[in-house]
Amino acid sequence: MDLYYLPLVSACRTVLMVAKALNLDLNKKLLNTLKKEQLNPDFIKINPQHTIPTLVDNGFTIWESRAVAVYLIEQYAKDDSLFPKDPQKQAVINQRLYFDMGSMYPSLANYYYKVFITGENGSEEDFKKIQETFDFLNTFLEGQEYVAGDQYTVADIGILASVSTFDALEFDISKYPNVAKWYENVKKITPGWEENWQGAQDVKRHTVIALSEMDFYYSPRGSGCRTVIMVAKAVGVELNKKQLRLTEGEHLKPEFIKLNPQHTIPTLVDNGFSLWESRAIAIYLVEKYGKEDSLYPKDPQTRAVINQRLYFDMGTLHDSFIKYYYPFIRTGQLGTEENYKKIEAAFDFLNTFLEGQDYVAGNQFTVADIAILSSVSTFEVVDFEISKYPNVAKWYANAKKITPGWDENWAGLLQMKAMYEAQKATSK
Structure with a gap:
């Protein structure tokens, strides 16, 4: 039957x-x-x-x-x-x-x-x-x-x-x-x-999702913004996307500063509740709108590992990208050799985290995988050699296939890649 x-x-x-x-x-x-x-x-x-x-x-x-x-x-x-x-x-x-x-x-x-x-x-x-x-x-x-x-x-x-x-x-x-x-x-x-x-x-x-009015201030190129887009896709939330052009100072307008005095993106406004910092937003969306808790389980030890990976993403992995590659995109000058070694160290750490397990925080796909996927995929478009780190490369190939919203993440990265390639051509 x-x-x-x-x-x-x-x-x-x-x-x-x-x-x-x-x-x-x-x-x-x-x-x-x-x-x-x-x-x-x-x-x-x-x-x-x-x-x-x-x-x-x-x-x-x-x-x-x-x-x-x-x-x-x-x-x-x-x-x-x-x-x-x-x-x-x-x-x-x-x-x-x-x-x-x-x-x-x-x-x-x-x-x-x-x-x-x-x-x-x-x-x-x-x-x-x-x-x-x-x-x-x-x-x-x-x-x-x-x-x-x-x-x-x-x-x-x-x-x-x-x-x-x-x-x-x-x-x-x-x-x-x-x-x-x-x-x-x-x-x-x-x-x-x-x-x-x-x-x-x-x-x-x-019905809660349908009743919600979520304004999402973002840039498609931003790693944190792409994290939130993928998490929202995973929990079935529709975002009212409002793109901010940082190069034109739109994040410094008084009306945006009222929403977020730190004037950063991504920023989410959910029925009057304003929140920024991508990983905080990601957890909020999962806890409020997730069908179940698999992306951010309630078990304290499991959560602790997920939180550690999210802080690692912000404080080590993403930070290493900003210090080495962002100067090039803006000025045509890469960071120092010491900055590059920070990237290699970050990937060594991530490779170690993934030893003997399928996902970055254990054997379950969580919000930590989505956040780190956003960061690792950013390294791909600047031709960093991820293949040197076999555990990361294996995880990355799988995460791209199973993460909702991957296509939109990649579309945002292609915009960044175009900027990167244009700067390379100018710098020659």
């Missing part, structure tokens, strides 16, 4: 929980509707309505989550408890499923999902529709344990997927006591709840 799905979609999570309740193994095929993957011709052949979830069971194709859920129960359940054969019980379950589709989900979409179109939540009237929907559900649950009576059914699973999404988006369910009591119970007894909750949290992450 192939299931085409996206975890943040509550309807998909309904099917996942029903399958879990039936002990069915689904061949999950992620279909990112945010990237319009549902419009691929191969998928349209499977489902001309191109919606998810879509189930393909030995050649039989069915979509619409509630239809899929009922099909799985009727086809594979050991008994009919989740969808009893009694016509009256079925009728109430169906009413609740249609209520979920026709009232609960539209109220969610019309208020919270408008952010993906307009950048803002819906109107006060849209919010009142949510409250009205929860009032109805609270009434349905008066004097009974489950949404369709005194028996746990597929209706509870479908409505749980929706209510948990409201919960993740911080709607105050406690105002509806019957709903709150039911919700606490069904969370405990529904198989697959943990996976459902992870998907609901993904909804929250995407």
Whole structure:
């Protein structure tokens, strides 16, 4: 059984929980509707309505989550408890499923999902529709344990997927006591709840990102700026890029100094919160907007190593580039031989860090790899011979392939390379 799905979609999570309740193994095929993957011709052949979830069971194709859920129960359940054969019980379950589709989900979409179109939540009237929907559900649950009576059914699973999404988006369910009591119970007894909750949290992450207004002051040539661009790409954040021409003194304008009195780039302004220094920005983006903590794990020892590598990048690796190559780009004169030895020492250190491990801070790709990738790639465009350091060269070849935003990083470097080559030609 192939299931085409996206975890943040509550309807998909309904099917996942029903399958879990039936002990069915689904061949999950992620279909990112945010990237319009549902419009691929191969998928349209499977489902001309191109919606998810879509189930393909030995050649039989069915979509619409509630239809899929009922099909799985009727086809594979050991008994009919989740969808009893009694016509009256079925009728109430169906009413609740249609209520979920026709009232609960539209109220969610019309208020919270408008952010993906307009950048803002819906109107006060849209919010009142949510409250009205929860009032109805609270009434349905008066004097009974489950949404369709005194028996746990597929209706509870479908409505749980929706209510948990409201919960993740911080709607105050406690105002509806019957709903709150039911919700606490069904969370405990529904198989697959943990996976459902992870998907609901993904909804929250995407709406927070969509609501954010992040101005990013940068230069595409700056190593720190390119670090932030790649980290933002890795966590799925859209930056409102505002290029500053340092050669024209745009970073010294009073309006920018109000944002950053140190008048440096990159500078991020996230809904009024202003932050500069690329590595601080990178960690902030991961901690606030990252789906999970893999880029900057919460374990103190792991973080300590990542932090050490980030400080090494700023204080040793990037600093060695500035002292030897920046003078040439600006004046046509390279730094001293002693400055060059600092570069070699920095790469020796990095080569040692990478001995016996895949990434700069251990065996996991982290924000430290992204920051150091930005720096090492800068050395490449000035023809520094990275191949002399085998561990670095191996890591670098891999990091280029797996780091989101690498192409934009390289595009910025090509601008720097053009400046470098122009200075070389002038200096001859």
